[in-house]
Amino acid sequence: MNVYRGCSHGCIYCDSRSKCYHFTHPFEDIEVKQNAPALLEAALKGKRRKCMIGTGSMSDPYMHCEEQLRLTRRCLEIIEKYGFGAAVQTKSDRILRDIDLLDKINQNAKCVVQITLTTYDDRLCSIVEPNVCNTRRRIEVLTEMKARNIPTVVWMTPILPFINDTEENVRALLDACAGAQVKGIVCFGMGLTLRDGDREYFYAALDRHFPGLKQRYIQTYANAYELPSPNSGKLMRLFGDFCREHQILYKPEDCFQYMNQLPEKTRQLSFLDG
Numbered sequence: 001m002n003v004y005r006g007c008s009h010g011c012i013y014c015d016s017r018s019k020c021y022h023f024t025h026p027f028e029d030i031e032v033k034q035n036a037p038a039l040l041e042a043a044l045k046g047k048r049r050k051c052m053i054g055t056g057s058m059s060d061p062y063m064h065c066e067e068q069l070r071l072t073r074r075c076l077e078i079i080e081k082y083g084f085g086a087a088v089q090t091k092s093d094r095i096l097r098d099i100d101l102l103d104k105i106n107q108n109a110k111c112v113v114q115i116t117l118t119t120y121d122d123r124l125c126s127i128v129e130p131n132v133c134n135t136r137r138r139i140e141v142l143t144e145m146k147a148r149n150i151p152t153v154v155w156m157t158p159i160l161p162f163i164n165d166t167e168e169n170v171r172a173l174l175d176a177c178a179g180a181q182v183k184g185i186v187c188f189g190m191g192l193t194l195r196d197g198d199r200e201y202f203y204a205a206l207d208r209h210f211p212g213l214k215q216r217y218i219q220t221y222a223n224a225y226e227l228p229s230p231n232s233g234k235l236m237r238l239f240g241d242f243c244r245e246h247q248i249l250y251k252p253e254d255c256f257q258y259m260n261q262l263p264e265k266t267r268q269l270s271f272l273d274g
Contacts, residue, residue, distance in 0.1 A: 001040065001053055001054065001055045002033070002055060002056075002057070002061075003032075003033050003036040003059075003075060004030050004032060004033065004059045004060075004061065004066075004071070005023075005031035005033070005059055006025075006026075006028060006029060006030045007027065007028070007030070007059050007060055007063060008063050008064050008065070008131055009060055009063065009129060009130075009132040010028070010129070010131040011091075011128065011129045011130075011132075012127070012129075012201065012205035012206075012209075013128065013158050013198070013202055014198065015193060015195065015198050016198075017198045017201050018195040018196060019197035020195060020197075021058075023197075030059075030065055032065065032069060033071070034071070036071055036074075037071065037074040037075050040053075040075050041078045041082075044079070044084060045082060047082075050083055050084050050085065050109065050262055051085070051260075051262065052086065052087050052110065052112075053084050053085065053086055054086075054087040054089070054259070055072070055075070055086070055089065056088055056090050056114065057089060060090050060132075061090060062092035062094035062095050066094060067094065073097070073098050076101045076102070079105060080101060080104050080105045083109055084105075084109060085105065085262050086102070086109075086110075086111045087111075087112045087259045088111070088113055088114065089115075089116070089155065090113075090114070090115065091115065091116045091129060091132045091138065092132050093133045093137050093140070095113065095141060096141060096144060099144065099145070099148060099150075102145075102148075102150055103150060106150045106151075109262060109263075110151075110262050110263055111150055112150075112151050112153055112183070112258070113141075113145045113150055113151070113152050113153075114153045114155060114186075115138050115152065115153075115155070116154070116156075117135055117139070117155070117156055117173050117176070117177070118135075118156070118158060118159065118160075119173075120135055120169050120172035120176065121135075121169065122134040122135055127205075128160065128163070128164075135173075135176075139176045139179075139180060142154070142176075142182060143180050146180055146181050152180065152182045153182060153184040153185070153186060153255055153259060154173075155185075155186045155187075156170075156173055156185050156186065157186065157187055157188055158191065158193070159187075159190040159191060159192070159229055160191075160192055161191060161192070161220070161221075161228070161229045161230065162213060162217075162229075163210065163213075165190055165191075165229035165230075165231050165232075167231070167234065167238060170190075170235050170238060171242075174238075174242045178242075178246045178248070183258060184248060184249030184250065184254065184258060184259075185239075185249070185250050185255070186255045186256075187236075187252075188252060189236065190229040190231060190232040190239075191228035191229045191232060192227050193225055193226055193227065194221075194227060195225060199223075
């Protein structure tokens with residue numbers, strides 16, 4: 001479920017800018033799906049079997065416009081009304097405005113809050129993710145969710161080659177995840193992907209903030225889709241060892257299985273009520 005299309009956060013690596021998604025206007029010019037709550041309610045009220053409903057995969061549900069429009073909150077109210085679960089992915093601390101509602105969903109069904117963390121350095125964060133709260137604030141969001149017993153999953157991606165692909169950065173992010181007692185960490189490898197549209201925007205940002213680095217990318221990766229960090233092997237071993245030691249889910253399939261599954265009692269009640 002995506003109630004918005006486009007994004008105002010300005011992340012320099014955003015895959016959703018890619019031409020394959022057929023945007024015909026500037027990415028920051030947000031399309032608002034004003035009838036999203038009505039469509040969602042029509043879809044849910046006739047379903048006999050409950051499930052998890054995800055949002056945030058293409059556009060952040062807590063962009064600046066959510067402050068006034070509150071479409072995400074209205075959709076969450078419908079999810080709670082019909083007893084479904086929710087998996088919400090964001091970079092924004094605006095999600096705390098809905099923590100009361102997320103708490104209700106989690107008590108009655110299941111709610112998983114997903115937060116993206118890419119760099120522990122807040123100065124660097126302000127460059128690669130300029131129009132959203134910094135990493136330190138996102139860690140506070142994770143901690144506040146934990147205080148409500150709302151489970152959390154961190155997306156530790158992308159790790160940008162020659163920028164934040166250091167052991168110091170990855171270890172600091174992992175320590176923060178352990179401190180916030182996250183349930184899982186999604187990481188598809190240490191690196192990033194670039195496609196037409198996304199690549200041009202990313203390289204323009206490199207020229208602005210990291211002079212000379214674009215040429216290093218071109219020389220190393222040419223026009224490849226997958227750009228693994230030269231430190232990928234070492235960093236992935238660190239990642240796996242840390243998560244096993246702290247009993248954090250870290251295989252993508254395990255994280256997604258956890259986020260997709262409702263508790264057995266919820267499914268049983270749905271069957272009996274249906």
